[in-house]
Amino acid sequence: MIRFDGISSFDPVSAAGILARASMHLDDDANPAGEGRVAGEAEIRDRIMRQLRAFLGVRESDTSEHTRALLVDALDEAAEELLSPTDEQATLASLSNKGELPSDLYLVVLDSAVQEYLGSHFESESILVRQTVQSPDREQHFNAGADGEQGATDVKNTLISLFSRFFLSKFPARSFTLLVTGQRYGMTMRVVQALRIYSDVVDLNGTKDLLDMLQRFTNRFGTDVAINDSKPSAFLVSEHTPDADNKLSWDFAIQKSEAKGDRIWVSQFGGRLPGQNAFKAITTAINLDKYLRFVGSRGWEIR
């Protein structure tokens, strides 16, 4: 590891900046980010380059591409060694908390309830779910914020992510948007809902966000529920406070049932508000059998 005389008087961060700019300038002198920022940086850079060439045994007159690449790599390495290492896994987990982790880095697992209702279609559908999470057309994340920051939407401070992806079939009626809802735990995305939305039965025009898309779906396939004293709805946003034993409890009262014997799938996801005991939740109540009958009528295959 070479120790450059020209930067010995600088703190490590400033010295790393000087080396990084030297590397950028050498790699692409048209990039203004490589211009000097500190007083006398041009002279410092000259000293660094002379010292580096001597260290690598490269003549001053050698301006070949190979040598240039060698010098650039050496500068990058030297800059890297000046800074304390980044804990990449911890940083990526922190990005996940904020809803800023690239979605193709998530380990996607499907909740047992989703596995159960998909039944024999689980294997094929889980491929579509993974595609939707890892390469979505749209995504929306609710986060707990950092240091008490509020989330960006009305449903705040819950580690929920929604993803949508359009799957085209050669038969137009079979094309659909898959809407996936997941709860983030570190680098894991636990899928709690995966719903096919066919645009001829659920109007997606003017959908303002994915939560809106989910609500429109429940308008078609939902059934009203009430939580505690709430007004019945198929799509509820509610706040709950744990009891003295730190347990959450609520009673679902199903207000409507369109067909006798149909299964009603109540799905709830949410999280605690930072610094508070309250739990904020989105609750959807879907007539599962009505939905599954409909998807069955369209066909599960998307060929």
Added chain:
Amino acid sequence: MAGPVLYSTNSWIAHEFATRYRGGSHFVWCSEHYDPHSAPAGSAAAAIAPSSSPKGIYDTLRGDCDREDRHSSLIRGYRKTFLRLAKTWLADKSISKQQYDEIVSTVKSNSWRIWRPVLFVIPEEPVRSRIVHVAHPGRAGYGPEMQIHDLKSTEFDVIVL
């Protein structure tokens, strides 16, 4: 004088970093020709190098991402550039150590999604006074190439082809 619209292909993560860490100020290379190679032979546009063609960069980057090409020279170059930029931004205190770590962790991760191309469509008139016409040694070819050093998020549309 440049045409009424300028085009610039960038990686999605470049747009994201500019939005998150640079107050929405983007550094871009741009061209008034989306596809210089469809320009008439002998024209200035036809002399733009393939590596400076917005369409060329878009198609190459999309292909590299779709095929998850670990030897992609474009992605390798972008990764190195962001690692260097992160150090200079940390040194001038325009980002914190936490933000530096986020940039490093993101570009070093296994994500392909972050490198997907996006096209900036830039109306020329509002940015005309800030266009930098790059002199020949700094260009990849003989055709005209331009930079804008401080393009604001409100000054362009982002398109995914």
